[in-house]
Amino acid sequence: MHPVLAYTDRIVKLDPPARDELLQAFVRQEFPKGTCLLRAGQVSQHYHFIEQGLVKSSFYKEDKEFIMTFFKETILFTEINSYLTSAPSKYQLLALEPTTVYSIARPDIERLCHRHHAVETLFRQLLAFASVGMMKRISEMLEENATTRYQLFVQEKAPLLQRISLGDLAAYLGITQVSLSRIRAGR
Amino acid sequence: MHPVLAYTDRIVKLDPPARDELLQAFVRQEFPKGTCLLRAGQVSQHYHFIEQGLVKSSFYKEDKEFIMTFFKETILFTEINSYLTSAPSKYQLLALEPTTVYSIARPDIERLCHRHHAVETLFRQLLAFASVGMMKRISEMLEENATTRYQLFVQEKAPLLQRISLGDLAAYLGITQVSLSRIRAGR
DNA sequence: CCAATCTTTTAACAAATGATAAAAAGCTAC
């Protein structure tokens, strides 16, 4: 089965016409390591399904980078703020590994959401997943200090830890790389 | 016009049957100051439209309170994590002022989402608003220190500032009340 | 009006994190 359909099947049951039209709208794309799926300043106009690879969503504030989240294989995602508001994105989407995605453009999504109620349910569910994740993130940033946030990351995302640099982990945790190194050293 | 419909009209166009059925599902409720719309540990099973009043969404970690967000009049909201996952809520919803809401139960929402595509669009849009707000919150917590976060709150939510305690503001910013007092004193 | 309670501020000290610089370790391309 097509990997996109294998993914959507676990979220919502689509009837055959919806499945067909959905698949036709997705386009396969490859992004070499270090290239952008979306540059800051552009408008996010696609959802991307990662077949294989790793992407970071990040932004810069006075030369310092901060990472919103990491997306790895088997997820359907976008830079949701720009997608929803049509405003230029504050964030970039950058491939940390050679990354293969299937992308679907916003007009196709809107058309399919309108034609097939279940497709709207699918994208509504994606928003729900994003909301749950972001609420967890906000809670952790409020209640936990950097040491605990690091330990939680190690516990909950051990496989990902092997694929990202400590600099990127620090940018995700919201601390400097030097501070993360200190935390890891146990001081 | 009913305040709920005045609100939904600005988000999505509902046809008359959808409007009627939606209104029939909403129930008016009053919550005195200091009472909970949702207690921590309960499952969030309703959306609430605030006609008048103010609610905080907060949780406790070892006697320390942290505030996720404030909801004031003219918003349709819920504790979204528990609502989506059906897990007991980590968060409480507590009325900071005498609060009047119109509430709609989850089975009614699901029924209406299924019957009327536009109602699903409405609730999808609510998720979208929540996502945009949470992304902004995460960005700010990553890139700004407590002093700047305080200043941003004062700038962007000046009216709300008059209605909440500085203790609650500190709990929202993720700092101690003592630290907020220091920031306000300009040291 | 006043006692009781809650909120906010102030002060002193401790702990966590940032900034900067330099060294060490790891990786890459030739």
Add this chain to the structure above:
DNA sequence: GTAGCTTTTTATCATTTGTTAAAAGATTGG
């Protein structure tokens, strides 16, 4: 293999934020 580059660690000092305690200020109910 090694020079050059990037990543990570270490060290030092500055700044921010937390902790605790106490005082000052505001609010509430009788």
